[in-house]
Amino acid sequence: MEKEFTIGQKVRVVAMPPYVKTAEPMPMLRPANLIAIGAEGVVFDRRPGNYWGIRFEKGAFLLDSQYIEAAETNVEGNG
Numbered sequence: 001m002e003k004e005f006t007i008g009q010k011v012r013v014v015a016m017p018p019y020v021k022t023a024e025p026m027p028m029l030r031p032a033n034l035i036a037i038g039a040e041g042v043v044f045d046r047r048p049g050n051y052w053g054i055r056f057e058k059g060a061f062l063l064d065s066q067y068i069e070a071a072e073t074n075v076e077g078n079g
Helices: none
Strands: 010-013 019-022 029-031 040-047 051-056 059-064 068-070
Antiparallel strands (some): 010 068, 019 029, 019 059
């Protein structure tokens, strides 16, 4: 199942990859603990191979769509 996102859309990490790839001109592999499950970021790029460029608080990374989902703006059930 291929997920589609739009540029500027807020997304949330739902599973951790074994490593993350930086979204730089020359991408580097980094430890996955730079981001956490539940971390939210904004989509800024679409890459080949079902990868999405996402800007998080700790930097910009490329993640496969299987690791992210659209973040809901209104969360029900808090409290």
